[in-house]
Amino acid sequence: MSSFDSKLFGQNLKKYRKLKGLSQDNIAMILGKTKATVSKYESGNLLMDAEDISKVCDELGIYSSDLFEQEYKNINKGNNRNPFKLKKLYCYFYAYDYKTKQYGKGKYIFDIVERPDFVMVDFYIPNDSRIYLRGYMQSDNSVSFIAFENYKPNNARLEHVLVQINIVNGVNDLMLGTLVGSNAQYIPSIRKCYFSQKDVKFTDEMLENLKPSASDIQLLRESNALYLDIFTN
Numbered sequence: 001m002s003s004f005d006s007k008l009f010g011q012n013l014k015k016y017r018k019l020k021g022l023s024q025d026n027i028a029m030i031l032g033k034t035k036a037t038v039s040k041y042e043s044g045n046l047l048m049d050a051e052d053i054s055k056v057c058d059e060l061g062i063y064s065s066d067l068f069e070q071e072y073k074n075i076n077k078g079n080n081r082n083p084f085k086l087k088k089l090y091c092y093f094y095a096y097d098y099k100t101k102q103y104g105k106g107k108y109i110f111d112i113v114e115r116p117d118f119v120m121v122d123f124y125i126p127n128d129s130r131i132y133l134r135g136y137m138q139s140d141n142s143v144s145f146i147a148f149e150n151y152k153p154n155n156a157r158l159e160h161v162l163v164q165i166n167i168v169n170g171v172n173d174l175m176l177g178t179l180v181g182s183n184a185q186y187i188p189s190i191r192k193c194y195f196s197q198k199d200v201k202f203t204d205e206m207l208e209n210l211k212p213s214a215s216d217i218q219l220l221r222e223s224n225a226l227y228l229d230i231f232t233n
Contacts, residue, residue: 005068007044012067014042016060019153030059062152079138080118083167084197087112091163092194092202093179094210105202110146112137121146123161130154133161142168165195166230173198174206176230192228 017027024038031038031052040046048056057064088111095106109124123133132155135148148161165177175195182188192210212220212228219227 005044006047009048009067010042010044012069013048013056016062016066016153017042020060022059027056027059031055060153061156066152079140081139082112082114082119082137083139083141083144084112086197088197089165090196090199091177091179092196092200092206092210093191094207096183105207107202121148122151123148133159135161135163139167142166163193164230169231173200178228178230190226190228192230 017024024035024042027033027038028035033052037046041048053064053067057067088109091108091110093106093108094103096103107126109126111122111124113120113122119137119139121135121137122131123135124130125132131151131153133148134151135146138145138147144165144167146163146165148159148163150157150159159181161179161181163177163179165175167175173196177193177195178190179193180188180190192212194206194210212226216226216228219225
């Protein structure tokens, strides 16, 4: 049975408060407390009651569990590594533009942060400095998986995205992979993507190669499941 860690609770409260861009005075006003009381919450010297936890979580856009838990629970240390040896990845995909109502070239940016026992990945949209999703990388000698979920201080919509990258046989600095997620109506989708360790020009040829192939469609018809081939270049 785990015990309550008031120091960890206070550290998490301070972390999410700062990520939201709020001061201790702001939190004090929301809770009807003094700044000194909020300071005691964050130092772990005073415990917050359930009603105030609910209020502060609503303001910070987080779940109450976020205040009680460690940032990451290490499941498999052996696979917690960054096989790319760089701090950034670029993802190119066949995207739907809600403004033009057309499909075309889309790009995401992944920032990779290596910690002693895990690899964290932040998900950005170009020309937007906000973290949109946050996830963790697991890799072996063939593939890399990144499991993302919505970064609550900036993205209130519930999202879970799984990325798989073929790291063993890329061509011309490009690696094939898949991105599994959902659209604004929570309809599941899977799409083939290119990944690169540098920002490359998104060519028409790349875009054409990201469409499901005839063999992909044939597999779908035969098995009623879409198996996108990311290991044949």
